[in-house]
Amino acid sequence: MYGLIGKMRAKPGKRDDLLAILLNGIDSMPGCLSYIVARDPADADVIWITEVWDNESSHKASLTLPQVRAAIAKAMPIIAGFDSSTPTEPVGGVGLPR
């Protein structure tokens, strides 16, 4: 499995708009096992995205899907930047398909 833990920063006041975009159109991504977006309670502009994919190729392929490309285009103007992006190798746990 391939994972990512990302810390994204929205432009001031735009976090909820960005969350809505991130949650739209993520249900039909082949190979996506988990994709959870969260607010950072300590920073009003920060979103955490934790992802698990069956492999890295599926993640890369997802970036070419029409609905994902549309979401990225819509999100770009309200993203201030990425504080961090950490690849991981998920081993297992609750919330993954059996």
Add this chain to the structure above:
Amino acid sequence: MYGLIGKMRAKPGKRDDLLAILLNGIDSMPGCLSYIVARDPADADVIWITEVWDNESSHKASLTLPQVRAAIAKAMPIIAGFDSSTPTEPVGGVGLPR
């Protein structure tokens, strides 16, 4: 929802042992919506744990469950420390119960 993103450090050479302990007995934790453990490909001793709970109380209560207490006791001798632990407020996504 209540989330946690933790970066745990195993004692040198003990990461796989620690992963096995962390994955044991996590299937019966009330209120646990997601609990995924992962290796850090950039550091041979690091484990990432990403958790989602229905609320913070369920997370706290889990620490008193017999199987969790047993796992913690077993894990403690091979944990070097916690590099970071970040609470989050999960909003939604793939891999959470509908």
